[in-house]
Amino acid sequence: MAKPHSYKFCFGPWNLSEGADPYGPPTRPVQSFDWKLDQLREHGFEAMMFHDDDAVPDIDSKSSAQLVKEAKSLSKRLKDAGVAAEMVAPRLWFSPHTIDGAYTNNDPKCRKYAIERSLRCIDIARAMDTDLIVLWLAREGTYIRESKDARRCVDYLVEAMDKMLGYDKKIRLAIEPKPNEPMDHAYLPTIGHALAVAQLTRDPKRVGCLIESAHALLAGLDPADEIDFAMAFDKLWSLHLNDQNGMKFDQDKPFGSNNLRIAFNQVRTLERTGYGRHGEYVCFDVHPFRPTQPNHWMDHLVNSRQTFLRLLEKARSFDDKQAQALVKDRNYQALDQLVIEHLLGK
Numbered sequence: 511m512a513k514p515h516s517y518k519f520c521f522g523p524w525n526l527s528e529g530a531d532p533y534g535p536p537t538r539p540v541q542s543f544d545w546k547l548d549q550l551r552e553h554g555f556e557a558m559m560f561h562d563d564d565a566v567p568d569i570d571s572k573s574s575a576q577l578v579k580e581a582k583s584l585s586k587r588l589k590d591a592g593v594a595a596e597m598v599a600p601r602l603w604f605s606p607h608t609i610d611g612a613y614t615n616n617d618p619k620c621r622k623y624a625i626e627r628s629l630r631c632i633d634i635a636r637a638m639d640t641d642l643i644v645l646w647l648a649r650e651g652t653y654i655r656e657s658k659d660a661r662r663c664v665d666y667l668v669e670a671m672d673k674m675l676g677y678d679k680k681i682r683l684a685i686e687p688k689p690n691e692p693m694d695h696a697y698l699p700t701i702g703h704a705l706a707v708a709q710l711t712r713d714p715k716r717v718g719c720l721i722e723s724a725h726a727l728l729a730g731l732d733p734a735d736e737i738d739f740a741m742a743f744d745k746l747w748s749l750h751l752n753d754q755n756g757m758k759f760d761q762d763k764p765f766g767s768n769n770l771r772i773a774f775n776q777v778r779t780l781e782r783t784g785y786g787r788h789g790e791y792v793c794f795d796v797h798p799f800r801p802t803q804p805n806h807w808m809d810h811l812v813n814s815r816q817t818f819l820r821l822l823e824k825a826r827s828f829d830d831k832q833a834q835a836l837v838k839d840r841n842y843q844a845l846d847q848l849v850i851e852h853l854l855g856k
């Protein structure tokens with residue numbers, strides 16, 4: 511059996527959010543990026559994930575040369591702090607040009623903006639020494655079915671990805687599927703959709719995926735099965751662990767907060783399939799509960815990592831031999847209880 515390896519952990523500046531939601535203002539004071547980086551480092555996380563404008567604010571008003579200069583200076587600060595940049599993601603859902611979608615907007619000028627912005631994101635990623643571009647396709651979908659041509663939108667998505675792959679021969683694209691929110695229906699709702707579209711691009715080997723636990727749950731799927739599916743293609747290049755209480759709004763709860771068994775099965779499958787052995791990070795896309803006070807600002811991240819590590823012990827100490835014997839005997843009742851007793855600490 512391969513030697514157990516240690517995992518590397520990561521989060522993004524947006525995961526230290528201030529508590530605003532559609533129904534109310536922030537509940538914690540705004541903090542600077544430097545403060546967030548210090549928190550990440552002090553709490554022993556190894557890397558940070560970035561939106562392009564987390565790395566370089568006001569992208570659309572700056573020249574390419576300026577973007578690269580600022581990204582390089584950030585990269586130096588990260589290196590001095592001993593923190594890696596895990597990925598950069600184009601934030602394609604804030605601009606007036608992306609009100610009705612980015613790559614799949616009905617207006618060619620808006621689609622052009624989205625592609626241009628993605629190429630700038632690649633410039634930033636390059637300057638920050640990461641080859642990973644994450645595509646969370648926030649507004650690629652519809653509010654009402656008749657507003658877009660879904661068949662044509664597949665071509666638009668492929669066209670945009672092809673432009674990115676052609677622009678830089680080294681970058682890899684990781685699609686982060688989510689079935690809904692902010693849209694009613696998104697065009698790439700699951701890992702199956704993401705990996706199928708990857709096959710249509712000019713370089714399928716460089717198009718993979720990122721699984722977020724909550725997004726899989728919102729699609730009515732088990733995140734562990736999504737992980738196994740992606741690993742069967744060697745295409746799981748990043749991971750947003752969190753939790754979700756049913757099919758509601760995207761809750762981004764701490765990992766394991768809602769369902770420990772679902773969390774256990776994710777850790778178990780990551781262990782079994784060797785996730786992280788090529789340098790992939792375990793990222794937590796979690797938010798503090800809105801009532802959280804500023805002195806507990808990091809707790810949801812530290813707790814998520816703690817839960818992950820506790821579940822890792824559980825995955826490693828699970829009696830696989832006994833489980834296999836029960837499977838052979840088709841005694842799933844006993845297998846069910848074996849898991850429950852193990853999680854309860856017996």
Ligand code: GLO
Binds near residue numbers: 688750795
């Ligand atoms: C929202 C997504 C979002 C992305 C992030 C990186 O539901 O999970 O947080 O992960 O923008 O692309």
Ligand code: MG
Binds near residue numbers: 686722750795
């Ligand atoms: Mg996410």
